[in-house]
Amino acid sequence: MDDVKQTDVIDADKAYQSVSDLLKGTYGVYATLSNNTRMYYGSVLADEVKLSDENRGQGQGEYKWQFTATGVSFGFGQYFQTIDRLHRVLEVADNIPAANATEENTKKRIKAELLAIRGVAYLELLTVFMPQGYQPDSLGVPLVLSSALLGKPARSKVSEVMTRIEADLASGRAEALIPSAPTDPLRLSQGAIAAYQARAALLKRDWAKAAAYADEAIALSGKSLSRATYTAYFSDANESETIFKYRNGAAPQLNWRDANGDVFFEPADKVKNLFDRTNDIRFSTFFGADGGDTSIIIKYPGSERGPQTNDLKLIRLAEMYLIKAEASAEGENLTAAADAINALRAARITGYTNVTFADKATAINQILVERAKELCFEGFRFFDLKRRGLAVNRNPSDSRNTNWQDLPANSFRFALPIPQSEIFANPNVRQNAGYN
Structure with missing residues (x-):
């Protein structure tokens, strides 16, 4: 018997029927590129902040380097969502007819942008999940080059992921239709x-x-x-x-404080000094x-769009x-x-x-x-x-306890854990050492 197609499923050939649809899909890819998670962990795991007396437990596991593979995601799912979304656009782009030369140029620019964004996404993933330093033969992240939600790729070597990053970014630079200057910085x-x-x-x-x-x-x-x-x-x-x-559309200041003004993290004395x-x-x-x-911390003080809202x-x-x-x-x-x-x-x-x-x-x-x-x-x-x-070396005034004052340079914690949910979904992905 023929498969019965569900009525609530929208196939790619229905979702993308025009160059305008491709552009909307591209904007959907850009919508996944927030670095707010990296802003948070890049500070809390390092020596930039200290716990406030008003902290009620927010972020203390990460600050004390007590995080596990089940507790945080560190952007793993976010950037693979970026990669899947851009593949969905790329895989139908050539089948979308251009009404004129302008639309043809729009398609060319979109394809080059999306390849460059794939390079950006893999660079973010590699930065977070590879080991400390640059070890070409160590484990990086899985390389996925098409939309395959049921795929189970293993992690590629750091050097292999870097080769892909370099190639994808070079593809973007090779397209003259991408403007030189950031006239539209979005x-x-x-x-x-x-x-x-x-x-x-x-x-x-x-x-x-x-x-x-x-x-x-x-x-x-x-x-x-x-x-x-x-x-x-x-x-x-x-x-x-x-x-x-x-x-x-969110508030990066809420990484450090509550909407009611309570402060979770203060700037470290080490930084201010x-x-x-x-x-x-x-x-x-x-x-x-x-x-x-x-x-x-007032680096992102808000804007005309809201008291705590910043690009x-x-x-x-x-x-x-x-x-x-x-x-x-x-x-x-x-x-x-x-x-x-x-x-x-x-x-x-x-x-x-x-x-x-x-x-x-x-x-x-x-x-x-x-x-x-x-x-x-x-x-x-x-x-x-x-x-x-x-190593991470916090000032005594920033750490309160010697147990979370120093993170040695050889600590396994520098390679952040692959989320355990990803390991369950894809048994071919090996966890970083120290988190099993």
């Missing part, structure tokens, strides 16, 4: 894709490519570092340094509240200067490294005097400190320590 531009290429090269420790891609991202962005617009920038009042962003509190505009932009209480800056110009600095220093080009750091600091610190780096070790140390300052509470710190093979 969609990928050539500058944004170059920025992700820089991130991937930095993770891979391909220093020459990381520096070159960072340079390309800076040039293509059409943006410049600005002190004058900086505070308002985090209130979404301008796009002065945005290369790519996510239109957020890095800043020149008088001359560095970042200190008053990141910390404070009415009455000058610097125990509150999430997925790629900022400042990060590219920091990648250029780190990659240049690793490549023994200390002049280029100093130039990049000086440009960033001069746009943040009143009366700043340029520095030079006498040696590579000094340069790397200062660059990592600058990353800790500029990118705090944006999801980088834990993963910066992870890729550099460094």
Whole structure:
């Protein structure tokens, strides 16, 4: 007997019947790219925050490194949803007729964007779930290249996933219909894709490519570092340094505090002590509240769309200067490294005097400190320590208990667990060591 098709099932050939439908599907892919989860874990697992006296248990398991594979997802399902959604669009795109040359160009751009987004999604997954440092032959994540909800792929090697990331991002860069500058920062531009290429090269420790891609991202962005617009920038009042962003309908401040004002996490003393509190505009932009209480994180203070609602800056110009600095220093080009750091600091610190780096070790140390300052509470710190093979070391005033003051560099905790629900659904996926 022939299979009876359920009446409530919408096949792809019905869901996508026009180029306009393809574009809507593409927007649905973009809707999955929030980095709010990474922002949270990148801070809580690292040395950026400390427990508040008002914390009622929120995030304490993660803060104390007591998380398990059954308790948190760390974005695993999110980015595989991204990948499945984009495959559903890609698999029908060639069968959708274009009414004219404009629609044909729209299709070409969509396909290139979606391949680049796949590269972005796999880069996010690899960053979270691979081991500390860059170990090419260790386990990465499953590579899925089509929509296959019942598929059971095993985890691919880190090097294999990186090869896919590089190829997908290169496909996006190869399509001239993707604009160079982020005229619409809610969609990928050539500058944004170059920025992700820089991130991937930095993770891979391909220093020459990381520096070159960072340079390309800076040039293509059409943006410049600005002190004058900086505070308002985090209130979404301008796009002065945005290369790519996510239109957020939620409240990133709720990572750190309740809607009623209760504070779950305060900024760590270790982070606040890095800043020149008088001359560095970042200190008053990141910390404070009415009455000058610097125990509150205010980096995302809200916008005209709501008191706690902000767009999430997925790629900022400042990060590219920091990648250029780190990659240049690793490549023994200390002049280029100093130039990049000086440009960033001069746009943040009143009366700043340029520095030079006498040696590579000094340069790397200062660059990592600058990353800790500029990118705090944006999801980088834990993963910066992870890729550099460094420990998490909290100040005693930030940890309360020596049991959660230090996470050794060789801890299995740096490779976050594959959610146990995924292991149950796909027995071919091996769990990261330490969580079985």
